[in-house]
Structure formats: C-alpha cells, structure tokens
Amino acid sequence: MKILVFGGTRFFGKKLVMRLLADGHDVTIATRGKTADDFGDSVRRVKIKREAREDLFCLAQEKWDVVYDNICFSPQDALYSIAAFRDKVGKYVYTSSLSVYRMRDRALVEADFDPFHYEIVTGSREDFDYGEGKRLAEAVFFQKANFPVVAVRFPIVLGEDDYTGRLEFHINHVQAGEEIGMPNEEAEMGFISSDEAADFLVWIGTKSDVVGPINAASNSVYRLSELMNLIEVATGKPAIVEVNTEDNDDSPFGVEKTYYLDNAKANEAGFEFRDLREWLPKLIDKKI
Known part of the structure; x- marks a missing residue:
C-alpha cells in the first residue's frame, strides 16, 4: 500500500512507520523536519506545517491508500485535510484521544461521545483546549469527509520512548x-503501550475494514x-x-x-490487546 504518515519520527508514530516498512508498504512521512529519524532511504520525507493548507494540497497531488494523521489537533486542521484529500485517499486514520469523553466514573464506550451530531465550531489549535480540539476535529471528519475515516481513541500512551x-x-x-x-x-x-498503539494503528489502517470511532486500550x-x-x-x-x-x-x-476506555468494539473486530x-x-x- 501507498501510505502517508503525518508525524512519524518519534514515540508510537515512529514505531508505526517501522511496522509499515516491515510489512512492505511504500511509506512517506510528513513532519516539520525538526526530529531526525533513522529510516534511511526506506521512506520518502516531506517537510510540512500541519496547519498550512497549501502544504496539505501539495501532498494531495497524488493518491494514497491510507493516511495516518497523528498531529491533527483542531477543526481547522481537519477541514484542511478534508478539502485536500477529497477523492485522494482510501482510508483516513485519525489519532484521537480518551479526552473526547467528558464522562467519568465508568468504562467509556464509543457512543459516549457522538461526533456525527456534535456542533462544529471552527478554529485553530490555540482556540480550544486539547479535548475540545479533538472533539471538534472528529466532528469535522465524520460530518464532512467524503472518504472513509476511523478515529482511534487512545488513553495515555506509555513506553520506554515516551x-x-x-x-x-x-x-x-x-x-x-x-x-x-x-x-x-x-x-x-x-493505558496502552507505545508498541501496542503502533500495532493497533497498523491493524486498523491496513488489515481491517472498521471505520468510525474506536477505542484502543490495553486490557x-x-x-x-x-x-x-x-x-x-x-x-x-x-x-x-x-x-x-x-x-x-x-x-x-x-x-x-x-x-478509562472500554475496548470491546476493537476486541470484537479481531484485535487482541495485551494485559x-x-x-x-x-x-x-x-x-x-
């Protein structure tokens, strides 16, 4: 598959790229160019500003089987992606967060936050706190994109490389x-480990037909x-x-x-989480 990864040079994003390469995919990483990587000639690199509309349209001059977006934090970022990648991507994997849920005191299921009917307010990353930025980005993707989108809701990710x-x-x-x-x-x-987060992203993007919001957390x-x-x-x-x-x-x-997150949906779809x-x-x- 031809795959684009936004943010693939550190933590679970780097591990995602390593796994995609091991599986034989054609990978391009799009970053600010501030963090060095050791992928050598195995990836193509594009230097971008995620919040710059023109940079996204340059990437969308070609078609992608999968786009992984680990660095979208606002509805404006999401709107730019939707405009740029219209009819240019087979599946868009958006890294979302536990923070979309306002509820507490029980295991949270995907239906506890409904991005399909959440009122959209536009703005940049600076206009919202982290959780609201993620909620609004999900709402934009699910209400306005003409391509398949999955929003992976991770809890806090931990690892040796955190x-x-x-x-x-x-x-x-x-x-x-x-x-x-x-x-x-x-x-x-x-929680979820950085290794397991990377494994889940590979699975959801390249080995599963699941779309929509999905929780991903260790058992x-x-x-x-x-x-x-x-x-x-x-x-x-x-x-x-x-x-x-x-x-x-x-x-x-x-x-x-x-x-914490209820991971039953992902389990039932076939992903096996670690304990x-x-x-x-x-x-x-x-x-x-």
Missing part, C-alpha cells in the same frame, strides 16, 4: 521523597493507589501522595474519578 515523561514524573518524585498530588487514589485508569485497569504501590516496590521507597500540593507536583494521572498488568510493571522496572 518523551512526555509522565511515568517518570512519579518514579522521580518517589525516589526524591517529594509529594505527588492526586485528588483520588482510588480512581481507576487504563485491565489500575487503581492509582495500585500504580503507586508498583513504584514503591520497584524503588524501595514510600510514595508521598497528597490531595493538595503545589502545581508542579500534581500528577499527570491525577483524575478525580475513574477514567496492562503484564507490561506496566516491567516498564516501571526498566525506567528505574
């Missing part, structure tokens, strides 16, 4: 004996108290968890209520 440092935040704070702010240690959260969840206990055991030090702390000590996982309780303890050990 540049955000969210898991390291907790490990470093425990090792340093510093407070960690968590409003509710009994809240449950789900099982952790209470935040259990997660902190894993770090305590791995570091040999107690975690100091408080409800109220300084802002710079607030946990990136600090949710007030349970917040969070198998891979997360190993990842914590590797990071210490």
